Amino acid sequence: MMAARKPLPDLADRLPQVRGRLRGEVALAPLTWFRVGGPAEILFRPADIEDLAAFLATCPADIPVMPLGVASNLLIRDGGLKGVIVRLGGEFARVRFDGDTVIAGAGALDLTVAEEACAAGLAGLEFLSGIPGTIGGAVKMNAGAYGREIVDIIESAVLVTRAGKVVTVPGDKLGLSYRHSELPEGAIVVEVTLRGRPDEPEQVAQRMQDIQARRAETQPIRARTGGSTFAKPVDANPAGRQGLGADRPRRLPGPDHGRRPGVRAALQLPDQYRRRHGERAGKPWVRKCAAASKRTPVSSCAGKSCALERSHERPL
Numbered sequence: 001m002m003a004a005r006k007p008l009p010d011l012a013d014r015l016p017q018v019r020g021r022l023r024g025e026v027a028l029a030p031l032t033w034f035r036v037g038g039p040a041e042i043l044f045r046p047a048d049i050e051d052l053a054a055f056l057a058t059c060p061a062d063i064p065v066m067p068l069g070v071a072s073n074l075l076i077r078d079g080g081l082k083g084v085i086v087r088l089g090g091e092f093a094r095v096r097f098d099g100d101t102v103i104a105g106a107g108a109l110d111l112t113v114a115e116e117a118c119a120a121g122l123a124g125l126e127f128l129s130g131i132p133g134t135i136g137g138a139v140k141m142n143a144g145a146y147g148r149e150i151v152d153i154i155e156s157a158v159l160v161t162r163a164g165k166v167v168t169v170p171g172d173k174l175g176l177s178y179r180h181s182e183l184p185e186g187a188i189v190v191e192v193t194l195r196g197r198p199d200e201p202e203q204v205a206q207r208m209q210d211i212q213a214r215r216a217e218t219q220p221i222r223a224r225t226g227g228s229t230f231a232k233p234v235d236a237n238p239a240g241r242q243g244l245g246a247d248r249p250r251r252l253p254g255p256d257h258g259r260r261p262g263v264r265a266a267l268q269l270p271d272q273y274r275r276r277h278g279e280r281a282g283k284p285w286v287r288k289c290a291a292a293s294k295r296t297p298v299s300s301c302a303g304k305s306c307a308l309e310r311s312h313e314r315p316l
């Protein structure tokens with residue numbers, strides 16, 4: 001049994017006053033896609049953009065601050081996360097419209113944004129309906145599916161920098177590439193403007209249904225899998241991949257809650273598979289580590305308090 005981790009002695013005392021909610025030792029598992037992982041030392045739910053900006057402006061620079069969507073691209077280790085985890089809900093989950101543009105709070109779910117755009121008769125955002133994250137996470141990861149990704153539809157994003165400045169950055173200045181962005185270090189996306197185009201809601205809804213149907217055909221949508229887990233094998237020669245075929249587990253199965261509560265089992269799967277199949281398995285996408293205050297490679301992350309993040313290096 002794991003001992004409860006104590007917060008840094010004076011962390012709570014060093015944090016500025018906020019209008020939102022600041023709580024210590026908060027279980028993160030219920031907030032994550034896999035429903036596993038340890039607690040946040042501090043969880044901050046800002047009331048609004050001004051509250052977040054004021055907090056970041058006065059939060060001492062040595063305190064790690066990390067935004068969390070719904071952790072559909074993160075596995076949080078059982079030791080939990082040090083520092084302040086920022087969760088954007090309430091005010092940040094609103095979606096509104098201005099002509100053909102959709103202005104979504106970063107805490108809004110991708111599916112909700114796709115559905116609201118559909119109801120408003122706007123096309124082009126259908127691909128979001130198949131991605132189980134938030135809009136903030138989608139910008140950070142340049143999320144995409146079926147040939148379209150955030151970079152194709154983003155006009156601009158409002159960010160709050162680690163120093164607490166609120167800035168609006170045009171989409172083409174966010175460094176968006178395959179499942180990757182170049183947001184300023186420590187910046188939190190709070191609002192995103194996306195471009196749609198007018199269409200009949202029935203047509204848009206039909207395309208969203210087609211996406212759901214394609215997903216259902218190609219992956220176990222009722223199980224909590226980790227989505228695509230392996231990038232394409234380095235060896236692009238089909239002969240080099242012979243024998244893998246359908247056996248290649250591109251999707252990371254979720255941990256078995258009944259027998260092994262915890263993230264360890266899920267983390268071991270890509271390695272087990274690679275031990276069996278070597279390079280032919282392809283590189284696992286789960287490879288980064290957000291440790292206490294800086295990102296370090298998984299291999300050098302000996303501590304228990306870190307999150308593992310998929311880095312999508314090569315398109316599937």
Ligand SMILES: Cc1cc2nc3c(=O)[nH]c(=O)nc-3n(C[C@H](O)[C@H](O)[C@H](O)COP(=O)(O)OP(=O)(O)OC[C@H]3O[C@@H](n4cnc5c(N)ncnc54)[C@H](O)[C@@H]3O)c2cc1C
Nearest residue numbers: 069070071072073074133134136137138140143144189227
């Ligand atoms: C079953 C399954 C299917 C998937 N299918 C796809 C797919 O088809 N296409 C695809 O692209 N991805 C897919 N993914 C991966 C994942 O859903 C996306 O990467 C998603 O965009 C992550 O969003 P999130 O809100 O869950 O972010 P999280 O996993 O919570 O965080 C991911 C990263 O984004 C950062 N972040 C989160 N919110 C913010 C914010 N507001 N500002 C700045 N940084 C932020 C976090 O700090 C972290 O570094 C899939 C995952 C699963 C489990």
